[in-house]
Amino acid sequence: MEINKPATIIIILIVNVMLIFLFVIPKYQESIALEKSLVEKQVAYDSQGEYSIALLKTLKGIEERQDILKKVNSALPGNFSLAPIVYFLQKKAIESQLTVESVTFSGIYEQIPPMGSNKQVPNSSGPPGNDQEIKNIVLMVDVSGSYQGLKNFLHSLERSARIFQVNTISFAPLEFSSPEGLTSAADQIKTYDFKLEIKTQTY
């Protein structure tokens, strides 16, 4: 049998071209697409690495400032507990030569933004949850002692790491005899009944 060489060559060429079109070109295109994706992924990976390093640096920077973190945690503790607050108030009152007559827990109130607002909404859910929103704890504190003692007490609250704000102050002498002004020397030793509404924060 005689083979028609030119025809065979043409058929082989056609088959080759078909094979190239059917298999090689799609594979080549797949390879090009994969290479593109690889480059994109590599860029994403590199930038993710840089971002992670930057985050880690920031985190280390924050964690190195333990003094500030302690202040923040003292001012805004994560767990609500009344006992340390009452203990602190009692300790500061004794240091200021005041007698704590009573400490009444008024409630926990959610702080409404903007934070400058003094308006509060009662939080019916009780103790703070995990939503990490600031809540105000309000206490009514009844103390007795001298005017100077009250001033010392207020100063020690204002200087404490835990932030206390006195919302209301009212007082009158326990025994009102001769008129003695708040600014007179005699006033410094007169006994008053002080009623304070104190606010502090927690998460």
Add this chain to the structure above:
Amino acid sequence: MYAILMVKVYLQNQAMSELDSKIAMYGGQERTYETKVLDYKKKIDDYGAVINNHQISSNVFSFIEERTLSNVWFSSFNMSQTTDELKVSGEAENMEIFSRQIQVFERSQDYVKRIDVLDSQVEAPGKIKFILSLSLHPNIFAYVETSLPPSVNE
């Protein structure tokens, strides 16, 4: 040629899955760091906001002490920082001193918005018993002792 391309694609796929697993691993770490940093950021921001809005009530005492005339005595004191109101009752030696005292408060417009005499009674011997209501300016909670405003007699 096809075989070469197949090997290349295979190697590329391997590299891709390696990169994917690395990205996933870093992604987990990154989320942990992010959560921690954002948690700290929120706490610090909240702390800043609390500090910025912190008002010092005892400054009111410094203000009152500085501006109380020597012949005026206050016997009771009711201050609400939430309503910015202060109600005081007391005694003045006479009517003239009482009105001078009111003038002193009125001159402190940076700290006192309005002053109302809720009650005043003449007692023997010429002493005045009074109840004053002062509407305070929020500035007063940032009050620092300064020189007094000029006396009403000056």
